[in-house]
Amino acid sequence: MDRYIVPQPPQIAVPVLGGGLFPVRRVYCVGRNYAAHAREMGGNPEREPPFFFTKPADALVTGGADTPYPPATENLHHEVELVLAIGTGGADITPAAAPGHVFGYAAGLDLTRRDLQERAKAARQPWDMAKGFDASGPIGTIAPATVIGHKMAGRIGLEVNGQLRQSGDLRDMIWPVPEIIAALSRLVRLAPGDLVFTGTPDGVGPLRRGDVLRGAVDGVGFVETRIGL
Ligand code: MN
Numbered sequence: 001m002d003r004y005i006v007p008q009p010p011q012i013a014v015p016v017l018g019g020g021l022f023p024v025r026r027v028y029c030v031g032r033n034y035a036a037h038a039r040e041m042g043g044n045p046e047r048e049p050p051f052f053f054t055k056p057a058d059a060l061v062t063g064g065a066d067t068p069y070p071p072a073t074e075n076l077h078h079e080v081e082l083v084l085a086i087g088t089g090g091a092d093i094t095p096a097a098a099p100g101h102v103f104g105y106a107a108g109l110d111l112t113r114r115d116l117q118e119r120a121k122a123a124r125q126p127w128d129m130a131k132g133f134d135a136s137g138p139i140g141t142i143a144p145a146t147v148i149g150h151k152m153a154g155r156i157g158l159e160v161n162g163q164l165r166q167s168g169d170l171r172d173m174i175w176p177v178p179e180i181i182a183a184l185s186r187l188v189r190l191a192p193g194d195l196v197f198t199g200t201p202d203g204v205g206p207l208r209r210g211d212v213l214r215g216a217v218d219g220v221g222f223v224e225t226r227i228g229l
Helices: 035-040 114-123 177-187
Strands: 013-015 021-023 027-031 051-055 076-078 080-086 102-109 155-160 163-169 195-197 212-217 221-226
Touching: 051 177, 080 155, 080 177, 080 212, 102 212, 102 221, 177 195
Parallel strands: 027 195
Antiparallel strands: 013 021, 027 051, 080 102, 080 195, 155 163, 155 212, 212 221
Protein backbone atom coordinates (compact mmCIF):
# COMPACT_ATOMS: atom_id res chain seq x y z
CA MET A 1 0.00 0.00 0.00
CA ASP A 2 1.19 3.48 -0.87
CA ARG A 3 2.20 5.54 2.19
CA TYR A 4 2.03 8.87 0.32
CA ILE A 5 -1.29 10.62 0.82
CA VAL A 6 -1.07 12.69 -2.38
CA PRO A 7 0.57 11.64 -5.68
CA GLN A 8 4.35 11.47 -5.28
CA PRO A 9 6.10 14.31 -7.19
CA PRO A 10 8.15 13.06 -10.16
CA GLN A 11 11.96 13.00 -10.03
CA ILE A 12 13.19 15.91 -12.13
CA ALA A 13 16.02 14.89 -14.46
CA VAL A 14 18.15 16.41 -17.24
CA PRO A 15 19.34 14.40 -20.28
CA VAL A 16 23.08 13.71 -20.47
CA LEU A 17 25.13 13.78 -23.67
CA GLY A 18 25.77 10.18 -24.67
CA GLY A 19 22.75 8.86 -22.79
CA GLY A 20 21.24 8.63 -19.34
CA LEU A 21 19.60 11.16 -17.06
CA PHE A 22 21.03 13.44 -14.35
CA PRO A 23 18.57 13.38 -11.41
CA VAL A 24 18.12 16.88 -9.98
CA ARG A 25 18.15 17.56 -6.23
CA ARG A 26 18.58 21.34 -5.87
CA VAL A 27 19.12 24.29 -8.21
CA TYR A 28 21.41 27.08 -7.01
CA CYS A 29 22.11 30.30 -8.92
CA VAL A 30 24.86 32.92 -8.66
CA GLY A 31 23.85 36.58 -8.84
CA ARG A 32 26.03 39.25 -10.45
CA ASN A 33 29.01 37.08 -11.38
CA TYR A 34 30.05 39.19 -14.40
CA ALA A 35 31.11 42.79 -13.71
CA ALA A 36 29.44 44.25 -16.82
CA HIS A 37 26.10 42.64 -15.88
CA ALA A 38 26.42 43.78 -12.26
CA ARG A 39 26.84 47.34 -13.55
CA GLU A 40 23.87 47.09 -15.97
CA MET A 41 21.75 46.03 -12.96
CA GLY A 42 22.86 49.15 -11.08
CA GLY A 43 25.36 47.37 -8.83
CA ASN A 44 29.02 48.01 -8.10
CA PRO A 45 31.07 44.83 -8.64
CA GLU A 46 34.02 46.38 -6.78
CA ARG A 47 31.99 46.63 -3.57
CA GLU A 48 29.39 43.84 -3.78
CA PRO A 49 30.61 40.28 -4.28
CA PRO A 50 28.43 37.70 -6.08
CA PHE A 51 25.81 35.86 -3.99
CA PHE A 52 23.45 32.88 -4.21
CA PHE A 53 19.74 32.31 -4.67
CA THR A 54 17.73 29.23 -5.68
CA LYS A 55 15.08 27.92 -8.03
CA PRO A 56 12.88 24.86 -7.42
CA ALA A 57 14.12 21.74 -9.24
CA ASP A 58 10.80 21.45 -11.06
CA ALA A 59 11.27 24.93 -12.58
CA LEU A 60 13.63 23.33 -15.12
CA VAL A 61 12.51 23.00 -18.75
CA THR A 62 14.30 20.21 -20.61
CA GLY A 63 14.52 18.68 -24.06
CA GLY A 64 13.96 21.94 -25.94
CA ALA A 65 10.33 22.11 -24.82
CA ASP A 66 8.42 25.38 -25.10
CA THR A 67 8.52 27.71 -22.08
CA PRO A 68 5.13 29.23 -21.24
CA TYR A 69 5.11 33.01 -20.81
CA PRO A 70 4.74 33.28 -17.03
CA PRO A 71 1.88 35.04 -15.25
CA ALA A 72 2.23 38.21 -13.16
CA THR A 73 4.89 39.93 -15.28
CA GLU A 74 5.17 42.37 -18.15
CA ASN A 75 8.97 42.24 -18.21
CA LEU A 76 10.28 38.68 -18.61
CA HIS A 77 14.08 38.80 -19.07
CA HIS A 78 16.61 36.33 -20.51
CA GLU A 79 19.90 35.48 -18.76
CA VAL A 80 22.08 32.88 -20.49
CA GLU A 81 24.36 30.98 -18.10
CA LEU A 82 26.83 28.12 -17.80
CA VAL A 83 25.33 25.47 -15.49
CA LEU A 84 27.41 23.10 -13.33
CA ALA A 85 26.15 19.63 -12.50
CA ILE A 86 27.51 18.31 -9.21
CA GLY A 87 28.44 14.63 -9.29
CA THR A 88 30.21 14.28 -5.94
CA GLY A 89 28.96 16.06 -2.84
CA GLY A 90 30.76 17.72 -0.01
CA ALA A 91 31.15 20.71 2.31
CA ASP A 92 34.07 23.14 2.64
CA ILE A 93 35.41 22.13 -0.78
CA THR A 94 38.65 23.89 -1.72
CA PRO A 95 38.99 25.55 -5.13
CA ALA A 96 41.72 23.05 -6.01
CA ALA A 97 39.41 20.11 -5.25
CA ALA A 98 36.32 21.68 -6.87
CA PRO A 99 36.70 20.25 -10.41
CA GLY A 100 36.60 16.74 -8.96
CA HIS A 101 33.05 17.43 -7.70
CA VAL A 102 31.70 18.45 -11.13
CA PHE A 103 30.00 15.77 -13.21
CA GLY A 104 29.44 18.03 -16.20
CA TYR A 105 28.25 21.28 -17.71
CA ALA A 106 25.24 22.60 -19.61
CA ALA A 107 23.90 25.82 -21.06
CA GLY A 108 20.89 27.22 -19.22
CA LEU A 109 18.57 30.21 -19.00
CA ASP A 110 17.85 31.98 -15.70
CA LEU A 111 14.53 33.51 -16.77
CA THR A 112 13.61 36.43 -14.56
CA ARG A 113 10.42 38.43 -13.92
CA ARG A 114 12.44 41.66 -13.86
CA ASP A 115 9.51 43.83 -12.79
CA LEU A 116 8.86 41.64 -9.74
CA GLN A 117 12.60 41.61 -8.98
CA GLU A 118 12.79 45.41 -9.10
CA ARG A 119 9.79 45.65 -6.77
CA ALA A 120 11.33 43.09 -4.40
CA LYS A 121 14.63 44.98 -4.33
CA ALA A 122 12.86 48.27 -3.59
CA ALA A 123 10.80 46.69 -0.80
CA ARG A 124 13.77 44.67 0.57
CA GLN A 125 11.82 41.50 -0.05
CA PRO A 126 13.15 38.11 -1.28
CA TRP A 127 13.57 37.28 -4.98
CA ASP A 128 11.84 33.89 -4.98
CA MET A 129 8.82 34.93 -7.01
CA ALA A 130 11.02 36.88 -9.47
CA LYS A 131 13.42 33.98 -10.05
CA GLY A 132 11.78 30.71 -9.00
CA PHE A 133 8.52 30.69 -10.94
CA ASP A 134 7.28 27.72 -12.96
CA ALA A 135 9.39 26.98 -16.07
CA SER A 136 11.98 29.64 -15.10
CA GLY A 137 14.97 27.40 -15.87
CA PRO A 138 15.30 26.02 -19.41
CA ILE A 139 18.43 23.85 -19.60
CA GLY A 140 20.19 21.95 -22.38
CA THR A 141 21.84 18.55 -22.36
CA ILE A 142 24.52 18.05 -19.69
CA ALA A 143 27.95 17.28 -21.21
CA PRO A 144 30.14 15.14 -18.92
CA ALA A 145 33.47 16.67 -17.90
CA THR A 146 35.06 13.34 -18.83
CA VAL A 147 34.09 14.18 -22.43
CA ILE A 148 34.51 17.98 -22.68
CA GLY A 149 36.95 18.77 -19.87
CA HIS A 150 36.49 21.58 -17.34
CA LYS A 151 35.27 24.94 -18.58
CA MET A 152 37.11 28.02 -17.34
CA ALA A 153 37.03 30.06 -20.57
CA GLY A 154 35.06 30.21 -23.78
CA ARG A 155 32.32 32.20 -25.45
CA ILE A 156 28.83 32.28 -23.92
CA GLY A 157 26.03 33.86 -25.91
CA LEU A 158 22.31 34.06 -26.59
CA GLU A 159 20.39 34.65 -29.80
CA VAL A 160 16.71 35.62 -29.78
CA ASN A 161 14.96 35.04 -33.12
CA GLY A 162 18.42 34.69 -34.70
CA GLN A 163 19.70 38.05 -33.37
CA LEU A 164 22.59 38.19 -30.92
CA ARG A 165 21.45 39.61 -27.55
CA GLN A 166 24.13 38.46 -25.10
CA SER A 167 27.79 37.70 -25.69
CA GLY A 168 30.50 37.16 -23.11
CA ASP A 169 33.32 34.88 -22.05
CA LEU A 170 33.45 32.47 -19.13
CA ARG A 171 36.86 33.91 -18.20
CA ASP A 172 35.09 37.14 -17.17
CA MET A 173 33.35 35.49 -14.21
CA ILE A 174 34.13 37.31 -10.94
CA TRP A 175 33.95 33.94 -9.18
CA PRO A 176 35.31 31.27 -11.56
CA VAL A 177 33.79 27.80 -11.29
CA PRO A 178 36.15 26.53 -8.54
CA GLU A 179 35.48 29.66 -6.43
CA ILE A 180 31.70 29.22 -6.86
CA ILE A 181 31.88 25.65 -5.58
CA ALA A 182 34.15 26.66 -2.70
CA ALA A 183 31.90 29.57 -1.66
CA LEU A 184 28.63 27.61 -2.00
CA SER A 185 29.96 24.56 -0.14
CA ARG A 186 30.85 26.78 2.82
CA LEU A 187 27.14 27.70 3.06
CA VAL A 188 25.45 24.36 2.29
CA ARG A 189 26.57 20.77 1.81
CA LEU A 190 26.51 19.96 -1.89
CA ALA A 191 25.19 16.59 -3.04
CA PRO A 192 25.00 14.62 -6.28
CA GLY A 193 22.12 16.03 -8.32
CA ASP A 194 22.75 19.67 -7.49
CA LEU A 195 22.90 22.19 -10.34
CA VAL A 196 24.49 25.63 -10.16
CA PHE A 197 23.61 28.40 -12.63
CA THR A 198 26.81 30.47 -12.64
CA GLY A 199 25.57 33.96 -13.57
CA THR A 200 24.97 35.86 -16.80
CA PRO A 201 27.07 38.22 -18.90
CA ASP A 202 25.64 41.62 -19.80
CA GLY A 203 23.00 42.24 -22.44
CA VAL A 204 19.98 40.91 -20.53
CA GLY A 205 16.67 42.14 -21.88
CA PRO A 206 12.95 41.54 -22.35
CA LEU A 207 11.29 38.60 -24.12
CA ARG A 208 8.01 38.49 -26.02
CA ARG A 209 5.53 35.70 -26.57
CA GLY A 210 6.70 33.55 -29.49
CA ASP A 211 10.39 34.46 -29.20
CA VAL A 212 12.79 31.63 -30.10
CA LEU A 213 15.86 31.45 -27.84
CA ARG A 214 19.15 29.72 -28.52
CA GLY A 215 21.82 29.98 -25.85
CA ALA A 216 25.26 28.52 -26.43
CA VAL A 217 28.41 27.90 -24.43
CA ASP A 218 31.40 27.03 -26.62
CA GLY A 219 32.55 23.47 -26.06
CA VAL A 220 29.56 22.71 -23.80
CA GLY A 221 26.34 22.85 -25.82
CA PHE A 222 23.08 24.66 -26.37
CA VAL A 223 19.81 25.49 -24.68
CA GLU A 224 16.87 26.08 -26.98
CA THR A 225 13.29 27.02 -26.18
CA ARG A 226 10.38 29.02 -27.57
CA ILE A 227 8.40 31.34 -25.33
CA GLY A 228 4.73 30.33 -25.44
CA LEU A 229 2.06 32.49 -27.06
MN1 MN B 1 21.18 34.85 -13.40
